[in-house]
Amino acid sequence: MIGTGLRGQSQLGPILSRDDVDLVAICDTQQVMLDMALAIIDKAGRRKPKTYGGNGDVNAWRKLLARTDLDAVFIVTPWEWHAPQAIAAMEAKIAVACEVVAGITLPDHWDVLRTQQRTGTPYMLMENVCYRRDVLAVLQMVRQGLFGELIHLQGGYQHDLRGVMFNNGDPKQPYDSGVEFGPKAFSEAQWRTRHAVERNGDLYPSHGIGPCAMYAGIHRGNRFTHINAFASKARGLHDYILERLEGGPNHPNAKVVFRLGDLVTTTLRCENGETILLQHDVSLPRPYSLGFRVQGTDGLWMDVNKSVHVEGRSPRHRWEDAQKYYDEFDHPLWRKYADKAAGAGHGGMDWFVVHAFIEALKAGDPMPIDIYDAVAWSAITTLSEQSIAEGYRTLDFPDFTEGKWKERSPIFAFNDRY
Ligand SMILES: NC(=O)c1ccc[n+]([C@@H]2O[C@H](COP(=O)([O-])OP(=O)(O)OC[C@H]3O[C@@H](n4cnc5c(N)ncnc54)[C@H](O)[C@@H]3O)[C@@H](O)[C@H]2O)c1
Numbered sequence: 161m162i163g164t165g166l167r168g169q170s171q172l173g174p175i176l177s178r179d180d181v182d183l184v185a186i187c188d189t190q191q192v193m194l195d196m197a198l199a200i201i202d203k204a205g206r207r208k209p210k211t212y213g214g215n216g217d218v219n220a221w222r223k224l225l226a227r228t229d230l231d232a233v234f235i236v237t238p239w240e241w242h243a244p245q246a247i248a249a250m251e252a253k254i255a256v257a258c259e260v261v262a263g264i265t266l267p268d269h270w271d272v273l274r275t276q277q278r279t280g281t282p283y284m285l286m287e288n289v290c291y292r293r294d295v296l297a298v299l300q301m302v303r304q305g306l307f308g309e310l311i312h313l314q315g316g317y318q319h320d321l322r323g324v325m326f327n328n329g330d331p332k333q334p335y336d337s338g339v340e341f342g343p344k345a346f347s348e349a350q351w352r353t354r355h356a357v358e359r360n361g362d363l364y365p366s367h368g369i370g371p372c373a374m375y376a377g378i379h380r381g382n383r384f385t386h387i388n389a390f391a392s393k394a395r396g397l398h399d400y401i402l403e404r405l406e407g408g409p410n411h412p413n414a415k416v417v418f419r420l421g422d423l424v425t426t427t428l429r430c431e432n433g434e435t436i437l438l439q440h441d442v443s444l445p446r447p448y449s450l451g452f453r454v455q456g457t458d459g460l461w462m463d464v465n466k467s468v469h470v471e472g473r474s475p476r477h478r479w480e481d482a483q484k485y486y487d488e489f490d491h492p493l494w495r496k497y498a499d500k501a502a503g504a505g506h507g508g509m510d511w512f513v514v515h516a517f518i519e520a521l522k523a524g525d526p527m528p529i530d531i532y533d534a535v536a537w538s539a540i541t542t543l544s545e546q547s548i549a550e551g552y553r554t555l556d557f558p559d560f561t562e563g564k565w566k567e568r569s570p571i572f573a574f575n576d577r578y
Pocket residue numbers: 162163164165166167168187188189190193213217218219220221236237238239241259260261286287288346347348349350506
């Protein structure tokens with residue numbers, strides 16, 4: 161594993177719970193993160209892996225990838241490292257399980273894609289929300305035609321991250337503990353916040369687009385054709401610094417200008433005529449919700465009010481509690497593995513994404529969330545930035561499959577093994 165920060169540590173749970181995985185090496189620039197990971201590994205009763213880095217060396221991961229005994233690597237580092245680390249791993253024929261975001265620039269995305277195509281090394285984007293229990297139940301509903309022909313989809317990343325993007329740098333108080341970011345801070349506040357200073361776009365599209373793309377069959381008979389984005393004004397992060405006791409108008413961070421609009425709204429149009437709306441909303445007070453909506457000619461699901469309406473089945477103009485639909489259409493994977501997944505991060509879905517990667521790799525099967533999904537979902541960030549920068553212009557969406565989307569058929573969550 162490269163990157164043993166808070167996400168890497170949480171993914172150790174599902175990884176170490178498996179007897180078919182031997183975690184032989186971990187790498188992080190910071191000793192504190194390596195130590196936290198080693199404590200988890202020790203507690204799980206597993207063999208101590210060799211450690212790399214710990215001394216601030218941002219290139220220690222190259223030594224880890226030079227090992228000849230690795231089948232796979234989990235890349236769990238800040239976004240800017242994903243493309244170079246994935247490319248180097250694929251060149252070394254080490255299968256890649258990459259945390260969400262495939263690269264930063266459009267050329268990064270093409271480089272990751274071309275390397276995967278040339279080397280044939282398996283690459284999976286570890287988009288866990290695709291495996292959420294309700295999300296998979298709705299996939300069953302879509303596939304069984306409950307909503308008729310799909311017309312419109314919505315999703316997003318709507319999560320108040322202010323307490324994550326700022327802290328006081330103390331590993332024991334990673335959340336809501338201050339207004340520092342960058343070198344004085346801890347975990348994501350060290351690097352994620354800087355993206356909100358420098359960039360304006362949908363910085364984190366995959367939790368929303370992943371499920372929507374699977375519903376719409378993107379790269380499996382369908383593709384994104386157009387994209388545009390709007391950004392609201394930016395207030396939330398600046399106000400947070402002003403309002404915290406540790407901050408206030410005289411704190412140096414009160415002078416920082418955040419470019420990232422508080423609400424970034426991206427729309428996509430698909431080849432088969434569906435529209436998709438994504439929202440990135442991480443800087444204002446709000447409860448967590450990814451805001452899914454799946455709407456077809458016969459009805460719709462919305463997750464914010466956990467409701468379904470199906471014409472002919474639901475009372476006219478009335479919502480029904482979605483739970484009875486979740487139960488009826490529960491995905492075979494969840495029926496089979498819910499007990500094993502219990503306790504893993506994010507309500508169990510993190511277990512499924514690790515399981516899918518390992519099982520597909522062992523079977524030599526195509527990755528269920530593959531390179532085309534990875535680069536197209538992740539490129540939404542770059543393209544939304546470009547659209548906003550060019551006056552909210554509508555852009556053609558690149559066809560990363562170069563026409564192959566027409567012939568490919570769906571494979572995601574189509575068996576009860578992974
Ligand atoms: N799928 C999810 O639900 C989910 C949740 C949280 C985070 N993430 C993703 O996981 C990734 C890591 O996020 P995090 O929350 O763990 O952040 P983090 O800051 O806690 O961890 C990142 C770690 O990478 C290390 N690092 C930085 N540069 C490195 C390098 N060159 N080589 C080796 N290690 C390096 C840092 O020291 C840090 O420990 C991000 O891409 C993030 O978006 C995904």
